[in-house]
Amino acid sequence: MHVVYAVEEVPIPDGVKVAIEKTGPFDYVVKVKGPLGELVKEFKNTPVIMSLSDGKVVLEVLNAKKREYALLGTYKGILKNMFLGVTKGWRYKLKVIYTHFPMLVKVQGNQLTIENFLGRKSKIVLEIPKGVKVEVKGKEDIVVEGIDRELVSQFAAAIQAATELRGEEKPSPHGREGGLGVVDGIYVVGYEHVKA
Incomplete structure (x- = not known):
């Protein structure tokens, strides 16, 4: 696949300010500022x-092969x-x-203890990353919030991975083969925006 020219446009929502800085021949820094905070991303x-x-925000690519064309969507x-992060925030539920x-x-300081x-x-x-807020509600619910979806979702996944059993560690609960195995753990059950 070869595309001579492709363009994608991303509309900027009201109340959001965007700055794009070219830091090198093929490097950019995008700063997004909104009511909930500011995010900076390097490309x-x-x-x-x-x-x-x-x-x-206009994204363009010239003489694109499959990989370069796919980057537009990414x-x-x-x-x-x-x-969405700087206007509504992200909340993952576990x-x-x-x-x-x-x-x-x-939660003790900047650490989550299981x-x-x-x-x-x-x-x-687990060390809680800067910019992520973790709250334990009762004995069974954990809420991870922040404006950076990448950071929030990765920390939620890290919590789940910390209690994931694999291979020999996952025996059948009744001592027989083919059962569900041990289901104990912490699982991501959904996500939503902090502000509706």
């Missing part, structure tokens, strides 16, 4: 040309998520599931 060594025009999605050993999840996972004495400690 390095990219074949996509970025510019501002009439309240839109960058468009990244910019839309940045706009559920604590246990069958026998009750897990204790708590205790008594499968009755283990060792704690699982």
Whole structure:
């Protein structure tokens, strides 16, 4: 596949300010500022040309092969998520599931601590990234919030991965083959915007 010229436009929502700075021949820094905060994203060594025009971010690519053409859609999605982040924010919801050993999840400073996972004495400690807010509601609900979707979703996935069992660690709960296995863990159950 070869495309001579392709362009995508991303409309900038009301109340959002965007600045695009060219830092090198193929490098850009995009700053997005809105009511909830500011996000900065670097695009390095990219074949996509970025510019501002009439309240839109214009993404262009010349002599694009399949990879370069695909980057247009990727960058468009990244910019839309940045706009939604600074106007509405992102919230990921997680559920604590246990069958026998009750897990204790708590936030201490900038760390999330998971205790008594499968009755283990060792704690699982995760560092909460800057710009991410974590709240434990009751014994079974965890809420991860922030304006940077990439950061919020990656931390929610890190929480889930910290309690994920693989291979030999995942025995059948009734001592027989083919069962569901141990379902204990913390799972992402959904996401939404902080502001409606």
